[in-house]
Amino acid sequence: xxxxxxxxxxxxxxxxxxxxxxxxxxxxxxxxxxxxxxxxxxxxxxxxxxxxxxxxxxxxxxxxxxxxxxxxxxxxxxxxxxxxxxxxxxxxxxxxxxxxxxxxxxxxxxxxxxxxxxxxxxxxxxxxxxxxxxxxxxxxxxxxxxxxxxxxxxxxxxxxxxxxxxxxxxxxxxxxxxxxxxxxxxxxxxxxxxxxxxxxxxxxxxxxxxxxxxxxxxxxxxxxxxxxxxxxxxxxxxx
Ligand code: PEP
Numbered sequence: 001x002x003x004x005x006x007x008x009x010x011x012x013x014x015x016x017x018x019x020x021x022x023x024x025x026x027x028x029x030x031x032x033x034x035x036x037x038x039x040x041x042x043x044x045x046x047x048x049x050x051x052x053x054x055x056x057x058x059x060x061x062x063x064x065x066x067x068x069x070x071x072x073x074x075x076x077x078x079x080x081x082x083x084x085x086x087x088x089x090x091x092x093x094x095x096x097x098x099x100x101x102x103x104x105x106x107x108x109x110x111x112x113x114x115x116x117x118x119x120x121x122x123x124x125x126x127x128x129x130x131x132x133x134x135x136x137x138x139x140x141x142x143x144x145x146x147x148x149x150x151x152x153x154x155x156x157x158x159x160x161x162x163x164x165x166x167x168x169x170x171x172x173x174x175x176x177x178x179x180x181x182x183x184x185x186x187x188x189x190x191x192x193x194x195x196x197x198x199x200x201x202x203x204x205x206x207x208x209x210x211x212x213x214x215x216x217x218x219x220x221x222x223x224x225x226x227x228x229x230x231x232x233x234x235x236x237x238x239x
Contacts, residue, residue, distance in 0.1 A: 049086025
């Protein structure tokens, strides 16, 4: 089964840096058992899609999409606009958007539905804060219930990202990753009779990617900081 390796540049890299990156990355040979998704800033989505569209198992994704289908939403990019660039995926409900911009699970739910309708695969992020560790099961379950209300889970990817592990260098213990992934699978599988695809995110780097990816219940990784250098990211792809 393929494992997803997803790069999230966040708000990093200008146009030339992005193009240098993709022109380096396009020459790397990707293992057959990996599906790579690169999520750069929106302004290079079509450039990236046209560079890698002939590459097998490699796709482009956005880091967010608008809450409305179209209309008066100055500065926003709709799911159909993103799709028209050649992108196939979109990260939704990232903790930085939830916590810094106040995005709610209800809003994430609207975005997820519009993304699916547009033919994109949403990568829906959930995860607990450090102070919520003891009640993480209920925190995560609530985020999932609200974010995925009325959504066919066979059309999405879930990213479990403990917030305290994002960009901090602190990785979640593999036993904890396993516990949470199995918990989510058990909760969503029973309701929908389908096993959801779940990737882990939070300080994944070349030195820990192999161990995390070897876990059966982990369907891939979402990588922020370590995706910014194409050579480092490629090490993770090959892990
Ligand atoms: C992320 O951006 O979702 C992320 C997990 O970042 P980092 O790998 O830097 O922790």
